[in-house]
Amino acid sequence: MYQNILLTLAYDGRNFHGFQAQSGMRTVAGVLTKAVEKVLGKKTRLIAAGRMDAGVHAQGQIVNFLADTLIPASAFAYHLYPYLPDDLQVLSSQALPLNFHARFHSIAKTYRYDFVEAKRIHPKYRDFLPTCTYPLDPDAVGQGAKLFQGRHNFSAFTLADEDRDPIRTIFSFDLDRKFWTEGEGCLWTFRIRGDSFLREQVRLMVGAMVALGRGKWTLEEVQSLIDQGAEHSPFMAAPPQGLTLDEVEWVFPKENIL
Numbered sequence: 001m002y003q004n005i006l007l008t009l010a011y012d013g014r015n016f017h018g019f020q021a022q023s024g025m026r027t028v029a030g031v032l033t034k035a036v037e038k039v040l041g042k043k044t045r046l047i048a049a050g051r052m053d054a055g056v057h058a059q060g061q062i063v064n065f066l067a068d069t070l071i072p073a074s075a076f077a078y079h080l081y082p083y084l085p086d087d088l089q090v091l092s093s094q095a096l097p098l099n100f101h102a103r104f105h106s107i108a109k110t111y112r113y114d115f116v117e118a119k120r121i122h123p124k125y126r127d128f129l130p131t132c133t134y135p136l137d138p139d140a141v142g143q144g145a146k147l148f149q150g151r152h153n154f155s156a157f158t159l160a161d162e163d164r165d166p167i168r169t170i171f172s173f174d175l176d177r178k179f180w181t182e183g184e185g186c187l188w189t190f191r192i193r194g195d196s197f198l199r200e201q202v203r204l205m206v207g208a209m210v211a212l213g214r215g216k217w218t219l220e221e222v223q224s225l226i227d228q229g230a231e232h233s234p235f236m237a238a239p240p241q242g243l244t245l246d247e248v249e250w251v252f253p254k255e256n257i258l
Contacts, residue, residue: 004066004098005073007032007080010059012087014127014241019052019061028052028088032063035083039076040067049106049248053200055240057128059091060110060247064102099253108171108249110193111202115242118185125182130239136188136213138177143219144212145173145190148205153229157205158198166229169195173205191246203237211235 009032017025021033033046048063071079073095080090115130148170155166176189190209192202211217225234 001070002066002068002098003073004064004096004100005076006062006064006094006096006100006102007077008091008093009061009063010089010091011057011061013052013055013057015087016054018054018056019048019050028058028061029063031085031088032090035080036065036067038083039071039079040069047102049102049250050109050196052245053203053240053243056243056245057241058245061245062102062106062248062250064096064100066098097253101253102248102250105253106196106248106250108193108195109197109245110191110247110249111197112244112246113190113192113202113206113238113242114244115188115206115238116180116185117188118180121185122182128241129187130242132188132210134210134214136210137215138175138213140215140219141188141209141213142175144209144222145175147219147223147226148173148192152226154198154201154226156225156228156230156233157201157208157235158233159200164198166198168197168201171195200237203240203243204233204235206238206242207235210238 011028015026016028019028021027021029029046029048036044044065044067046063046065049061052058073093076093077090115132117132117136119133121129121131149172151167151169153166154168158166171193174191177186180187190206208222212222
């Protein structure tokens with residue numbers, strides 16, 4: 001029975017060299033493809049909603065693949081479990097129309113970035129929560145987040161060698177700041193929802209927020225970079241371990257051919 005199977009993934013990105021398969025590198029796509037092929041007993045090709053940088057985590061990434069198999073799509077996550085490492089799991093699996101494409105039918109992604117503003121951090125969190133040891137102005141950061149909302153040229157917030165269209169839409173850029181219970185300081189959480197993102201865009205936007213919070217940049221200077229679509233980013237990207245792909249929103253194809 002020919003099926004188009006959608007998988008929803010969660011993974012700890014620390015020991016993966018990003019999502020996309022690369023020769024000689026341990027990647028999410030490489031590990032997952034091998035597991036799927038063990039279950040199917042044949043070669044296949046995964047289609048992902050988007051690629052991820054090395055060290056970035058996910059709890060809502062989606063991929064799909066076409067397979068001629070009698071295994072029910074809803075049971076595929078169960079069959080994959082024995083072949084997956086502890087840092088990569090398939091949360092769910094389901095059947096979709098044959099013309100569904102994880103990339104082309106994704107309409108929005110939500111990323112979360114967490115970090116701690118403190119003089120030091122508890123050792124057990126060092127691999128998941130970057131630490132900013134400088135005091136940050138929450139009002140400046142909150143006002144800065146509003147600058148990114150809407151449709152803009154994000155050339156100043158991606159890698160210099162990125163050759164994709166830099167125009168992107170940020171639907172929301174929310175900030176939560178609360179007392180850090182593991183020590184003196186604050187836990188900051190950004191939730192950023194957009195139609196799609198450029199390479200390192202979220203991490204560079206967070207880097208800009210930290211620069212604003214420290215008083216290194218002004219709101220007017222950041223606004224100018226957005227308006228002008230600068231070719232190179234002057235900001236330092238926030239560390240990858242604070243970033244998680246929380247959710248990918250998708251729609252059914254207009255023509256259901258199953």
